Amino acid sequence: MEKYIFGIDVGGTNIKIGVFNYDSVKNIKKFEIKTSKNKEISTILSDIKKFISEYVAENNINWNQVVGIGLGVPCPVKNGYVEKCANLSVNETNLIDELRRIFPAHITFAVGNDATLAALGENQSLAKPYDNAVLITLGTGVGGGIIVNGQLVEGSSGFGGEIGHMKVYDELVETCGCGSKGCLEQICGTAAIIKYAKKAMIGKKTILDSEKLNVKKIFDAAKMGDEVGMETVNRVAKYLGIAASILAITVEPDVFIIGGGISKAGPFFTNLVQKYFREYARFSTGKIPFQIAITGNDAGKIGSALLVKHHMKGNHED
Amino acid sequence: MEKYIFGIDVGGTNIKIGVFNYDSVKNIKKFEIKTSKNKEISTILSDIKKFISEYVAENNINWNQVVGIGLGVPCPVKNGYVEKCANLSVNETNLIDELRRIFPAHITFAVGNDATLAALGENQSLAKPYDNAVLITLGTGVGGGIIVNGQLVEGSSGFGGEIGHMKVYDELVETCGCGSKGCLEQICGTAAIIKYAKKAMIGKKTILDSEKLNVKKIFDAAKMGDEVGMETVNRVAKYLGIAASILAITVEPDVFIIGGGISKAGPFFTNLVQKYFREYARFSTGKIPFQIAITGNDAGKIGSALLVKHHMKGNHED
Numbered sequence: 001m002e003k004y005i006f007g008i009d010v011g012g013t014n015i016k017i018g019v020f021n022y023d024s025v026k027n028i029k030k031f032e033i034k035t036s037k038n039k040e041i042s043t044i045l046s047d048i049k050k051f052i053s054e055y056v057a058e059n060n061i062n063w064n065q066v067v068g069i070g071l072g073v074p075c076p077v078k079n080g081y082v083e084k085c086a087n088l089s090v091n092e093t094n095l096i097d098e099l100r101r102i103f104p105a106h107i108t109f110a111v112g113n114d115a116t117l118a119a120l121g122e123n124q125s126l127a128k129p130y131d132n133a134v135l136i137t138l139g140t141g142v143g144g145g146i147i148v149n150g151q152l153v154e155g156s157s158g159f160g161g162e163i164g165h166m167k168v169y170d171e172l173v174e175t176c177g178c179g180s181k182g183c184l185e186q187i188c189g190t191a192a193i194i195k196y197a198k199k200a201m202i203g204k205k206t207i208l209d210s211e212k213l214n215v216k217k218i219f220d221a222a223k224m225g226d227e228v229g230m231e232t233v234n235r236v237a238k239y240l241g242i243a244a245s246i247l248a249i250t251v252e253p254d255v256f257i258i259g260g261g262i263s264k265a266g267p268f269f270t271n272l273v274q275k276y277f278r279e280y281a282r283f284s285t286g287k288i289p290f291q292i293a294i295t296g297n298d299a300g301k302i303g304s305a306l307l308v309k310h311h312m313k314g315n316h317e318d
Numbered sequence: 319m320e321k322y323i324f325g326i327d328v329g330g331t332n333i334k335i336g337v338f339n340y341d342s343v344k345n346i347k348k349f350e351i352k353t354s355k356n357k358e359i360s361t362i363l364s365d366i367k368k369f370i371s372e373y374v375a376e377n378n379i380n381w382n383q384v385v386g387i388g389l390g391v392p393c394p395v396k397n398g399y400v401e402k403c404a405n406l407s408v409n410e411t412n413l414i415d416e417l418r419r420i421f422p423a424h425i426t427f428a429v430g431n432d433a434t435l436a437a438l439g440e441n442q443s444l445a446k447p448y449d450n451a452v453l454i455t456l457g458t459g460v461g462g463g464i465i466v467n468g469q470l471v472e473g474s475s476g477f478g479g480e481i482g483h484m485k486v487y488d489e490l491v492e493t494c495g496c497g498s499k500g501c502l503e504q505i506c507g508t509a510a511i512i513k514y515a516k517k518a519m520i521g522k523k524t525i526l527d528s529e530k531l532n533v534k535k536i537f538d539a540a541k542m543g544d545e546v547g548m549e550t551v552n553r554v555a556k557y558l559g560i561a562a563s564i565l566a567i568t569v570e571p572d573v574f575i576i577g578g579g580i581s582k583a584g585p586f587f588t589n590l591v592q593k594y595f596r597e598y599a600r601f602s603t604g605k606i607p608f609q610i611a612i613t614g615n616d617a618g619k620i621g622s623a624l625l626v627k628h629h630m631k632g633n634h635e636d
Contacts, residue, residue, distance in 0.1 A: 076601070083602070132474055146568065148466045155570020156450055156606060162567040165600040167560060170488060180600050242485060246564060249480040250464065252473020282483040282498050283394070284401070288474060 004061065005068035006052055007305030009114055009297075010044060011035060012074065012087050017051060018301035022067055025124075025305050027298065031055075041090035041098070049102050063104050068312060070304030071095060072114035076158030080111040083157065110307040116152050116161050117303030119145025122257050124306055125295045130254035134247050135293065136163055136240065137260035142185040145303075148251055152307070164189070168242050187239045190215050190261070197232040204228050219265040233272065236262075241276025248277075248285035259293030266292065322379065323386035324370055325623030327432055327615075328362060329353060330392065330405050335369060336619035340385055343442075343623050345616065349373075359408035359416070367420050381422050386630060388622030389413060390432035394476030398429040401475065428625040434470050434479050435621030437463025440575050442624055443613045448572035452565055453611065454481055454558065456580035460503040463621075466569055470625070482507070486560050505557045508533050508579070515550040522546050537583040551590065554580075559594025566595075566603035577611030584610065 003022035008015060012035060019029040033051055036043040048071075056063060073095065075085030080096035095111040103109070112120075119135035133147040142164030146153040153160035164185035165178050176183040186192050197218050198210050206228040208221050221229030244256055256277075258270055270290045278286040295302060321340035326333060330353060337347040351369055354361040366389075374381060391413065393403030398414035413429040421427070430438075437453035449468050455461040460482030464471040471478035482503035483496050494501040504510050515536050516528050524546040526539050539547030562574055574595075576588055588608045596604040613620060 148471055148569075149469050151467050151469075153466055153569055155566075156572040157570065157602065159567050159570045159601055159603050162570075162600065165567050166564050167598060178600050180598065183600075246484050247568065248473075249477050249483050250565065250568060251466075251471055252475065252477045252480075254474040280485060280498065282480065282496050282501075283477055284475065285477050 001062075001065060003065050003067045005070065005305045005308050006066065007070045007301040007303070007308070008048060009072045009117070009300030009304060010074065010088070011114070012039070015044065015048065016297065016301050017048070018298070018305060019055070020302075020305040022309070025302070025309050027302060027305075030298070030301070039087070039089045041088055041093065041095070044088070045095075045098055045102060052103075064106065066104075066107055068108045068110070068305070068308035069099060069103060070110045070112075070117075070306070070308040071099065072112055072117040072300040072304045074114050076162075077111055077113045077116075078154050078156070078158040080109070081158075108308055108312050110304065110311045112152060112304065112307055113145070113154070113158060113161070114300045115143035116145035116154065117307060118259065118299035119147050119161065119257070119303065120152060120306050121299035121302030121304075122259060122293050122295055123147055123255075125299070125302060126255075126291070132251065132253040133255050133257060134161075134163070134244075134251065134253040135257045135259055135299075136243075137293075138188055138240075138258065138262035139260040140190050142183075142188045143260075146247075146251055146253070153251075163243060163247070166243050166246065168239050168246075184239060184243050188236050188262075193218060193232060193236060196235060197228055200231050201228045215262060216264075219262070219269065223265075223268055233265075233269065237269065237272040238276045240273045241278075242280050244273070244277045244288075244290075245280035245282065245285070248288055249282045252285060253288060256288060256290045257293050258290060259299065263292050319380075319383060321383055321385045323388065323623045323626050324384065325388045325619040325621070325626070326366060327390045327435070327618030327622060328392065328406070329432070330357070333362065333366065334615065334619050335366070336616065336623060337373070338620075338623040340627070343620070343627055345620060345623075348616070348619070357405070357407045359406055359411065359413070362406065363413075363416055363420060370421075382424065384422075384425060386426045386428070386623070386626035387417060387421060388428045388430075388435075388624070388626040389417065390430055390435040390618040390622045392432050394480075395429055395431045395434075396472050396474070396476040398427070399476075426626055426630050428622065428629045430470060430622065430625055431463070431472070431476060431479070432618045433461035434463035434472065435625060436577065436617035437465050437479065437575070437621070438470060438624050439617035439620030439622075440577060440611050440613055441465055441573075443617070443620060444573075444609070450569065450571040451573050451575060452479075452481070452562075452569065452571040453575045453577055453617075454561075455578035455611075456506055456558075456576065457578040458508050460506045461578075464565075464569055464571070471569070481561060481565070484561050484564065486557050486564075502557060502561050506554050506580075511536060511550060511554060514553060515546055518549050519546045533580060534582075537580070537587065541583075541586055551583075551587065555587065555590040556594045558591045559596075560598050562591070562595045562606075562608075563598035563600065563603070566606055567600045570603060571606060574606060574608045575611050576608060577617065581610050 144163030222233040462481030
């Protein structure tokens with residue numbers, strides 16, 4: 001009798017749901033449903049419950065075959081507990097308890113931060129997964145996840161791996177969305193990149209049009225040697241290199257994995273990040289390789305399913 | 319029949335040797351021998367072998383009672399392997415293999431970086447040890463160790479926890495001993511502190527004498543409200559606060575432990591570090607407490623003995 005794990009990645013817009021077989025944690029089916037507009041965790045969980053119940057019924061699956069449910073959420077998570085969350089409406093709630101309330105008791109549940117779970121999913125999807133890995137995701141926000149000795153780094157209260165808010169520069173005085181200053185995200189987030197390019201193009205020759213600017217156009221211009229494009233992309237790569245150099249002498253991963261929309265710029269971009277990284281890397285840590293994320297939007301689902309499996313193995317050993 | 323672990327901390331000047339009972343890893347005796355002037359690892363290990371052999375003979379201990387030997391060295395260490403080391407003469411050597419060559423085969427060996435083992439020792443010596451801890455040691459150099467999920471963070475090749483070389487500022491152009499620039503050690507190491515105070519006192523009223531300056535005098539002057547003393551100590555505290563704020567959103571420890579000579583300045587200093595830390599801390603991570611190291615010079619020995627015990631438990635579970 002086949003056993004299944006559901007690996008779920010809750011985003012602000014969509015909820016990605018993957019059906020995995022238990023033995024190899026292989027993703028056999030994927031679905032996407034809308035995230036409830038009110039972003040209430042109770043609505044989100046009951047939408048997930050409804051989806052899984054229908055899936056189970058339609059596919060003649062016995063609930064006993066559903067052995068695990070893993071959930072990634074865009075919130076700081078510590079052992080399933082979310083104190084507060086900027087992206088969903090959830091406060092001081094243990095999401096594992098909430099899952100237990102609505103699903104059958106035999107199921108093993110696991111909950112984690114989406115980016116941290118994505119790090120687990122990405123690393124495990126490599127031909128040869130590493131013991132120590134850092135994922136940096138570049139999009140509207142700059143996120144990340146850290147794996148140390150094969151385990152998620154949640155930290156004391158779920159803020160482990162919040163790489164986007166590393167303080168990496170002093171010179172700017174603007175305040176980040178997090179309330180602090182000098183965050184990596186203030187240079188490498190999409191809004192910051194566009195803003196910088198708009199300023200950089202003043203008085204310079206460029207193929208970029210300040211009215212129709214987006215990150216892809218900036219990176220494409222850089223690839224073509226455009227001065228403003230290159231200046232902008234170099235700045236992003238430099239500060240990512242600095243952040244990586246700090247991570248390299250604190251957690252020293254075996255690999256840096258670059259994900260998110262910007263990673264589509266490919267080796268052109270990762271090579272540039274690696275160039276700056278080597279410039280700033282201490283001792284012999286400059287040899288740490290950079291890879292582009294390969295699972296696309298699946299990393300969070302895969303990580304959620306893997307975390308369930310880790311938990312099940314952990315319990316088994318007790 | 320009592321079983322023993324030897325916990326050893328090899329320094330550039332002295333080798334500290336602790337005898338621990340196996341069951342509770344309690345330090346029952348401590349000794350210190352000189353580190354061989356040539357700093358050759360083979361000489362160091364044979365001096366240790368000689369000491370332990372004599373101790374065993376003099377105390378009528380059967381070698382079978384010696385179940386473990388743990389060794390802390392001032393080098394990057396990965397699973398016992400040292401690629402190269404600035405402080406001892408040792409290259410591309412697995413120190414566990416070296417210990418196996420000279421000691422009886424039934425003994426369990428463990429080797430680690432001294433500061434990382436000190437983090438383990440300090441944390442485990444607290445009334446209630448934490449799962450996640452960061453030790454920052456302030457002396458001639460700035461060192462440190464990171465514990466995540468109860469485990470040492472060695473990193474990919476032993477550079478995990480090299481906190482003194484986090485890049486925390488841009489403005490200075492001098493090169494650090496490590497070959498890079500902007501290192502925490504370049505502000506918080508003793509030489510840097512004295513250098514800064516000497517410069518700061520030019521044209522200012524101060525009780526400090528630039529000819530007879532040391533770190534203790536600078537901190538004592540600060541405690542008495544001396545302007546130059548305060549300016550110097552504030553700068554050290556500020557950059558430690560920044561470094562801690564970065565660690566707080568990457569590994570997010572449950573506690574920061576401050577050790578080394580400067581920690582003798584007590585709460586006057588840690589409170590100042592914590593003030594700056596809170597200023598720079600992201601999200602709610604500013605609540606992480608700061609403690610002063612309590613084991614003094616014993617942390618490395620304790621950590622070495624504990625690592626042996628961890629290894630023995632790990633093997634037992636296999």
